Amino acid sequence: xxxxxxxxxxxxxxxxxxxxxxxxxxxxxxxxxxxxxxxxxxxxxxxxxxxxxxxxxxxxxxxxxxxxxxxxxxxxxxxxxxxxxxxxxxxxxxxxxxxxxxxxxxxxx
Numbered sequence: 200x201x202x203x204x205x206x207x208x209x210x211x212x213x214x215x216x217x218x219x220x221x222x223x224x225x226x227x228x229x230x231x232x233x234x235x236x237x238x239x240x241x242x243x244x245x246x247x248x249x250x251x252x253x254x255x256x257x258x259x260x261x262x263x264x265x266x267x268x269x270x271x272x273x274x275x276x277x278x279x280x281x282x283x284x285x286x287x288x289x290x291x292x293x294x295x296x297x298x299x300x301x302x303x304x305x306x307x308x
Contacts, residue, residue, distance in 0.1 A: 200241055203278050203299045212303060223271060223303070230267035231303060238298060244277065245292035254289070261290075262301060270305035 204210035212218055213235060219228035234250050241247040250265035255274070264272040277290055278299035 200238055200243065200247075200295070201278075201297045202235065202238060203297065205299060205301050209300050209303065213300060224268070226268035227271045230271070231273060234265050234267065234273050238275075242296075243293050244290075244295035244298070259306075264306075267303075270307055271303070272306060273300065274302040274306065275300055 202213075204213065212222060213231065216228065216232070219231055223231060230250075237249050238247050244263070247265075250267070250273070252263055252265050254260075255262045255264055259274070262274050262276045264274050267273055275298045277295040278297040279295055
């Protein structure tokens with residue numbers, strides 16, 4: 200899949216190993232690198248199954264989180280022009296080929 204970023208700061212964090220380790224620690228940085236590689240390698244969002252992925256609710260509805268290390272999460276959203284919605288309103292993950300990284304950190308704090 201193709202990965203986009205909400206802003207330059209997130210892009211730098213996700214592409215710079217030293218910055219990643221400084222902000223997330225060694226375990227968090229390793230997990231983030233692994234998750235990003237898995238997402239890039241997956242043909243669509245449905246195939247990205249590692250990292251305990253789960254759709255978020257409330258203010259973060261429409262966003263999906265992947266576990267990194269400790270309380271850290273990688274939060275993404277579909278960035279395709281129009282991801283196909285299923286009957287129940289959920290996103291058809293087999294039709295999502297472009298993601299946008301929205302957040303990396305612990306949103307429980």
